[in-house]
């Protein structure tokens with residue numbers, strides 16, 4: 001029923017537009033730099049494999065050890081991710097099998113997450129710890145808001161809003177994790193010599209910055225959604241007084 005609230009649209013239309021623009025921008029940067037061949041001639045999978053062996057070697061003197069990190073393929077487009085449960089980097093065909101600037105940028109970014117995992121990087125651990133809370137919170141939040149509004153029990157509805165705030169906190173906690181993975185990617189690619197030219201460095205930045213923008217858009221969306229619930233429950237509270 002809230003979905004058809006025109007006020008909801010006032011809050012969410014800017015978010016939908018922003019999400020649309022950023023997702024277009026990611027696809028644009030990805031398509032553009034997928035056509036630019038990496039001068040190393042390495043595909044995303046080869047670059048990742050090379051960086052894993054290099055880090056495994058460095059790891060023997062105490063820095064980040066990526067021994068045991070596997071690189072596997074996964075179907076789809078831009079489905080690339082690192083899974084900390086099985087210590088595996090999953091790369092999509094457009095990244096794994098293509099020797100492009102975009103492919104090595106994305107592969108190195110996901111490897112950045114593997115490094116964070118191996119090091120027990122605090123922002124990553126904080127974000128992972130939020131996951132179960134956010135899952136429970138977003139479901140329970142709805143129930144509490146609905147029940148609070150139905151029972152005219154404003155405090156219960158506010159508790160629901162508080163549970164919902166977990167989603168915004170999660171989106172905020174995602175930013176340092178993503179920015180850090182991209183910074184690691186840029187450093188790894190340059191120091192390993194996989195990225196050599198000025199143009200390649202520009203391409204890596206363009207692809208990774210575009211991806212970072214989507215996380216900023218997700219945060220803005222989560223905040224707008226939260227503000228809508230604050231407005232909704234606040235309005236009911238005022239009407240009752």
Ligand SMILES: [Zn+2]
Pocket residue numbers: 109110113178181
């Ligand atoms: Zn990432």
